Amino acid sequence: MNKFFRTLFIFLVLLSTRQVTAQPLAPVDKQDDKVPFGLNLGTNNALDILYSIPDFQAYQPIQQSADLIDLMTQADLAQTELGQLLSVISQQNKTTMLLPAAKSYQRALQKVTHKFEGDARLITDLARGSIVANNVDDLMASYKMLAENSEVVQIKNRFANPKASGYRDLNVLLKLPQSQMIVEVQLHLQTIANIKSGQDHKHYEQIQQIEAIASIEHRPLNEFEIQQITRIRQQSHKQYHKAWLVYKRQAITTDYPQAA
Structure with a gap:
């Protein structure tokens, strides 16, 4: 009887061991399939992805x-490398x-002297460039390519936090793969970029002039000057808001292509 139970025990142990070794390995995530930083592709709406x-x-x-x-x-060298990358991106996504x-x-x-107290390592815009898109979809496709082809070091999303x-x-601050230099890339929408370089720049100069007069006269801004500056800033805000609403409406009706 004891011999029977001993034989049964050995059989169960062998069976248990065989079952454990026969279990398949857990699936391993493919690194090549990782989503570029900041892109939440759970939605196919470009505007939602941008906000996220x-x-x-x-x-x-x-x-x-x-x-x-x-x-x-x-x-x-970094400016040349960046130019090559941005050129490919702009051609594929119909951006400028x-x-x-x-x-x-x-x-x-x-x-370096005035902003970084002499530490040249902290300057990140010696090499820089911009991409100007006509819609949110092209802007997001351009950012995706940037993130896939360089290391994202820093992001300031002024679409979500204007x-x-x-x-x-x-x-975006990127580290380029060849030069290993950190460079700055700004992604713009065309109408907003036009306002910044056009009317908003004039508004900026007007405000600077008002503030300069008060500074020269060694006095604080008076009530009339404060009202002037407030009115100028409201005009800029109104222009930017109007331009952004057009892009928002456009993006709502367009789907962002899902990752393969």
Whole structure:
């Protein structure tokens, strides 16, 4: 009898071991299928996806060198690399690429001295560019390609959190794969970009002039000047808001393509 139970026990142990080893492995997520940072593709509406991108900083954006002259040399290479990337993106998404001239050494030195207390590692816009889209779908497709082809270091989503003036854009700091330099890319919508460079710039100059007069006279702004500035800012906000409403209505009727 004891021999029977011993044989049965050994049989059950062997059966249990066989069942454990025969279990399939848990599925492993494919890294190649990861969604670019900030893109919540649970919805196919481009406007919802844009709103869902959070303000974000992976780490403090710091360049690899503290020597401004060295950084200026690196920036020339990075600007070329960025230009190639933005050119491909703009061609595929029917957007406009803007690639300004690199910052001059004097302007860069002034910014490092006054804003960053002499720490050249903190300057992130020596190489920079912009993408201007005609609709939210093209803007989101452009951001997706940026995130897929470089490292997202920081995001300021001014579409979800606009400036007090009503201005909106997507400001992104990226680390480029070849130069390993941190660069700045702004993603704009065309009408909003036009307002910023046109009428809003004039409004900015008007406010600066009013404030300069008070500064020269060593006095605070008077009530009339405050009312002037308030009225000017309200005009800017009204223009930006009107332009954004057009893009919102347009985006609501358009679906963003789902990831493959």
